[in-house]
Amino acid sequence: MPYNIAMVSDFFFPQPGGIESHIYQLSTKLIDQGHKVIVITHAYEGRTGVRYLTNGLKVYHVPFLVMFRSATFPTVFSFFPIFRNIVLREAIEIVHGHGTMSSFTHEAILHARTMGLRAVFTDHSLFGFADAGSILTNKLLKFTLSDVDHVICVSHTCKENTVLRASLDPLMVSVIPNAVVAENFRPLSHPGYTADGTAQALGQNNPIPQQVLGPNDTITIVVISRLFYNKGTDLLIAAIPRIIALHPNVRFIIAGSGPKAIDLEQMLERNVLQDRVEMLGPVRHEEVRDVMVRGHIYLHPSLTEAFGTVIVEAASCGLYVVCTQVGGIPEVLPAHMTVFAKPEEDDLVAATGKAIAALRANKVRTEKFHDQVKMMYSWYDVAQRTERVYDGISGALSEADFYGFDAANASSWSASRGRAGVQSFALIDRLKRYYGCGIWAGKLFCLCVVIDYLLFILLEFVAPRENIDISRNWPKKMVNGEKNGEKNGREPSREMRRDTT
Structure with missing residues (x-):
């Protein structure tokens, strides 16, 4: 089934780099698969507001202060009003963050979970465990990944590193490598x-x-x-x-x-x-x-x-x-x-x-x-494997199919952990997950989540979602004999059917 996806990261074109290329190539291939994809990043010199790239990929350049190596100044809450407006305008269902050092990524995942959206995180980096910078970064990663639906790593070494840094269950982490055109x-x-x-x-x-x-x-x-x-x-x-x-x-x-x-x-x-x-x-x-x-x-x-x-x-x-x-x-x-x-x-x-x-x-x-x-290497293969992650966290795939364990063990798995790829949105359940992040950090994380939830309630009252205009989707093109958006056995979305009539 088609999804509405928001790729969020501080690192995107026109800046060159591996994360930037990964987001662009993955987004265009997902669009080819019939999904709607937008990118949310900060403003670069000469690029602010909304831009359209190849294949109808819409990019939101948010004017935030850039601190170091193209990462924005972390504010935790000030990004929420803009993020909520974009998400509601584009009818986003899945928020996909990229990069451990991206402030936008961590804040977007926090806000997405508060709004009741599915969240995925892709880690592109390796970090140590001994120096002060790595310790603080790992604690921040633990905060973000305590309430995320699934994690993707670009190599098996990266997966081992991320599982140790964020104390994750390995079943919640998939390995999907980069590719090249x-x-x-x-x-x-x-x-x-x-x-x-x-x-x-x-x-x-x-x-x-x-x-x-x-x-x-x-x-x-x-x-x-x-x-x-x-x-x-x-x-x-x-x-x-x-x-x-x-x-x-x-x-x-x-x-x-x-x-x-x-x-x-x-x-x-x-x-x-x-x-x-x-x-x-x-x-x-x-x-x-x-x-x-x-x-x-x-x-x-x-x-x-x-x-x-x-x-x-x-x-x-x-x-x-x-x-x-x-x-x-x-x-x-x-x-x-x-x-x-x-x-x-x-x-x-x-x-x-x-x-x-x-x-x-x-x-x-x-x-x-x-x-x-x-x-x-093929970006088409990367997009298909990422699409499978989306199917897993949305419930389109069963636990046994997604995680690869015997269906007979599904009941014991759900009883001990809950559905690993579909975290509960209930505030009390979220607070329980954050509280286990440390003696002092757990309490601080819970405070951040409560403030974020109260801010969400305030925004719902001050700027009701029914007053936000829904953005029109980019017209779908017909490729390889596609008829009415049907591709690889997938039913066309309402937007695709409307665009082809």
Whole structure:
């Protein structure tokens, strides 16, 4: 059945990044499946109010103060009036938040549960347990996920991390990886592109040529990343001079911006490497492919990573990937596409040297990577698996089908926990869940929920929902012989039937 879904996060286009791309691609594919999807994010420079993107995806840019790394200032309650207005205007049924560090995500899930809406959270990050920042972040995550219907993680490592951080039942967490639009990340040598990247006709007589590198040919190493500490920029700064000293015919192309950019530039000046390292600064997501196809190796020195979509994009472009063996990265690509290194300077230099030697000896068939990646990842598959989560929390799937346990155990499961994917909206039940979050934190969380509920009652009185105009849906298009919105056996919604009459 079709759903009305609101994707909520501080991180969205025009800012480039993995979360931003994930939200956009997932939303467009869900729209193709017949669902209504909107995105709620904060205002970016030049983008405020309501914008429409491809496929009728509506984006609400809310003008809130941005604090750090595109995250808004957390206010807990001030977002509620705007959020309620948007949700009622769009007749939203499911609120899907993305990103642990997004204030909008945490506040939206709290308000959604107060309004009696289903809520899903997708975690894209890994966090520790020892430092003060991680402890506070984990407690905030525990607050949000105590009253959420289901959690999605982008890798199995991410799932283990989230289950431990938020004390969740593993059955309430699904693993749905990121994906890549392989057609947008074709190598120059792939059929469909000429040497200058322009399109050409496909045909069986146009095979993929094997790239042959001589001993004196220049090898280009590409790095595309936000220049922050957790992305391994310090490790990169230490490794570049050593890699260049060991391999005279190697050059770097670095794209990205961040607070560590000044340290990187100072390293280049100190070692006089401006002619061997090209700094491009920030690039838009649609320009990433054009940067990648200029290289032979993609270097990813991240210190922590839940998935790493960029390395899938690099492999799709025909680059041999050198990456640190941290987080969920080992789950992303098969061994023949990658060279792993410990997150240490010496090991990263050695792994890069190993990749350079393999390319010069023609031991790696990078020209096959694109077609292999295309078979591994699909946003259509991600959308179908996410849709199944929506079916599970809405009751369209039985507990046994959704959670995978024997139907005979369903009664004992419900008696001990309640329906795991369908949390009760009753205020007393919500308070019980929050109260168990800690001796002091539990009481504070309960106070927040009570205030949020009272604010909801006040808004219902001050701004009655019957006075809020319902927004018209974007007209549905007919694709692949669809008739009256029928697709994959799904009945058309009322809006779809009206639009096609």
